[in-house]
Amino acid sequence: MLADAGIEAELRPYEFATFYADVKRGSFQMFSLTWTGVAEPDLYRNLFHSGSIPPNGANRGRYRSAEVDRLVEEGGRRFGPVARRPFYFELQRILQRDLPYVSLLQRDTVAVMLDGLEGYTNYPGGEMYSLRHAHWRR
Secondary structure, eight states: OTGGGTOOOOOOOOOHHHHHHHHHHTOOSOOOOOOOSOOTTHHHHHHHOGGGSTTSSSOTTOOOOHHHHHHHHHHHTSOSHHHHHHHHHHHHHHHHHHOSOOOOOOOOOOOOOOTTEESOOOOTTOOOGGGGGOEEOO
């Protein structure tokens, strides 16, 4: 599929420890991993702030934008999702334009459970945070 888009690629499979060490150092041209346990607002700081370029964080593509840095910092100073929302909406518009990451896929998270289980929320990332609120209907 990359070739169809005009991108030449040579796949080099490594055992995971070597591969992940290269990813954490930022020693790659392209890699594929899955993010888990995403917790806002540190996600934006860790992935896109210029101060998080390895070895200081997970900005492994070495993305730099003074405007993104400012929005991450301003949003991070706010308490709660509603107060952070305008900063992160603008940040997402910039990231959509600059494309420091290209997502290859988005998985659907499916939960199958017995009838009578209440209080469970199916999160898009597959986290099971709501299990602590789940209970059987009486």
